[in-house]
Amino acid sequence: MGTRTRMTREDRRKQIIESAMNVFKEKGFKGTTTAEIADSAEITEVTLFRYFTSKQEIYLEGVRPFIVKTLEEVVETSAGMTPRERLQAILLDRITFISENYETIKLILNESPELSGMGVDLSSEIRRIIEKSIGQAPIREDMRPMAVRMIMGSLLSFLYMPEQNAESIRNYVYQITDLMICNMQGEKND
Structure with a gap:
């Protein structure tokens, strides 16, 4: 996952949403997992759940x-x-x-x-x-x-x-x- 600059909370949320929407477009809502969203956003799934409570x-x-x-x-x-x-x-x-x-x-x-x-x-x-x-x-x-x-x-x-x-x-x-x-x-x- 390389070196990253620390993002503000709001910037990280936006980055997760943007990555997630790309995965949703490719796989649909049902076909997408939170692990795939986290991977696309280059974060861990634990980090993802610090920002959002669910895929929904x-x-x-x-x-x-x-x-x-x-x-x-x-x-x-x-x-x-x-x-x-x-x-x-x-x-x-x-x-x-x-x-x-x-x-x-x-x-x-x-x-x-x-x-x-x-x-x-x-x-x-x-x-x-x-x-x-x-x-x-x-x-x-x-x-x-x-x-x-x-x-x-x-x-x-x-x-x-x-x-x-x-x-x-x-x-x-x-x-x-x-x-x-x-x-x-x-x-x-x-």
């Missing part, structure tokens, strides 16, 4: 920025848009993201029960960001939880019925946004 924790730390950061970026860049345009931008970004990263997202949600729990955690973060964005849309207060569910359901539908055509995705986004805003801003039906 390493994986989640590796994918979280990939998923959440891109959503936060689109929310920031859409800040000056109308509420309708903002919802469209967020939906278009997420559905495109799902289409482009289909295998990774399916892995998080479906490969193992451990990763499924991580998918729930990530979904909660995504839901929180969407709820914040919907708060600015012309949607009745009592309909906002329904709007969030519609958006989350729309996103999940693309995991099971993926769409690769950009024009179809764009049309879908415009239709779902119109459906939400037109049907959720008027008076309450009793």
Whole structure:
């Protein structure tokens, strides 16, 4: 293992995550062991467990920025848009993201029960960001939880019925946004 410079705790964590993600890409989550991650990071397995409690924790730390950061970026860049345009931008970004990263997202949600729990955690973060964005849309207060569910359901539908055509995705986004805003801003039906 040669001579190494001492890394800060944060730098070592980043190095382990980066090495682990390379192994996960090559072998998949189930096919990867913590010993292989440690070997790839050029550390002992004991050292690895000083930084992370499990393989699942390493994986989640590796994918979280990939998923959440891109959503936060689109929310920031859409800040000056109308509420309708903002919802469209967020939906278009997420559905495109799902289409482009289909295998990774399916892995998080479906490969193992451990990763499924991580998918729930990530979904909660995504839901929180969407709820914040919907708060600015012309949607009745009592309909906002329904709007969030519609958006989350729309996103999940693309995991099971993926769409690769950009024009179809764009049309879908415009239709779902119109459906939400037109049907959720008027008076309450009793």
